[in-house]
Amino acid sequence: MSNNDAVLEGGQPLSRTAGLVLVMNTPKVVEVSPVLIFPEDEVEKHVQHTVLQHYTYYWPSESGRSMTQALALGLGSMFNHSTRDQNVGWIRNTETEVIVYTTLRDIKAGEELCISYGSARLWFPDADAQANTSEGLGDDNDDTGGSTLAELDLSGLSKMDI
Numbered sequence: 001m002s003n004n005d006a007v008l009e010g011g012q013p014l015s016r017t018a019g020l021v022l023v024m025n026t027p028k029v030v031e032v033s034p035v036l037i038f039p040e041d042e043v044e045k046h047v048q049h050t051v052l053q054h055y056t057y058y059w060p061s062e063s064g065r066s067m068t069q070a071l072a073l074g075l076g077s078m079f080n081h082s083t084r085d086q087n088v089g090w091i092r093n094t095e096t097e098v099i100v101y102t103t104l105r106d107i108k109a110g111e112e113l114c115i116s117y118g119s120a121r122l123w124f125p126d127a128d129a130q131a132n133t134s135e136g137l138g139d140d141n142d143d144t145g146g147s148t149l150a151e152l153d154l155s156g157l158s159k160m161d162i
C-alpha cells in the first residue's frame with residue numbers, strides 16, 4: 001500500500017464522474033503525481049484533439065511558449081474543480097517533474113478534494129457554480145471554452161522539496 005492509498009479514495013462527487021474523497025483528517029500533502037510531458041509538437045498534432053486536453057496541465061517549456069503540457073499520473077488527473085470551496089492547492093516542481101497537491105485548510109474525512117483549474121474559462125458546466133446559484137450566492141463562472149488546467153498561485157509552497 002502506498003501513502004496515497006491511505007489518504008484518498010475514489011468517490012462520486014461534484015461532476016458525477018470520478019473524483020477524490022479524503023479518508024483521513026487533514027494530511028498536508030495529499031498527493032505527489034509524476035507527470036508525463038508532451039512537447040509542443042505533440043500537443044499541437046495530437047493532445048489538443050483528444051480528451052487528454054481536459055486532463056493536462058500547462059508546463060513550462062524550454063522555448064518559453066506555453067504549449068507544452070503535462071499529464072499528471074497517479075491521482076493528480078482525478079481532482080475535480082471547485083469554484084466555491086477549493087480545499088487543495090497544487091504546484092509544479094519542474095526539476096523533479098512532479099505536481100504536489102497540498103491541503104489549504106482543515107478537511108474532514110469524507111469531504112471531496114477539489115483544486116482550482118484557474119481563472120481561465122471552464123470548458124464544462126460547473127456543478128459547483130450551479131450549487132452557488134441554488135444557494136443564492138451568485139453564479140459568475142459557468143463558462144465554456146477553456147481547455148487545460150491552469151496554474152494556481154501558491155505563494156509559500158514554491159520551494160517544496162518533493
Ligand SMILES: C[S@@+](CC[C@H](N)C(=O)[O-])C[C@H]1O[C@@H](n2cnc3c(N)ncnc32)[C@H](O)[C@@H]1O
Pocket residue numbers: 014015017018019054055077078079080081082083124125126127128129
Ligand atoms: C481533470 S478531470 C477530473 C476527473 C473527472 N471527474 C473524471 O471522471 O475523469 C476534468 C473533468 O472533470 C469534470 N469536472 C471537474 N470539475 C467539475 C465541476 N466543478 N463541475 C462539473 N464537472 C467537473 C469535467 O468533465 C472535466 O472535464
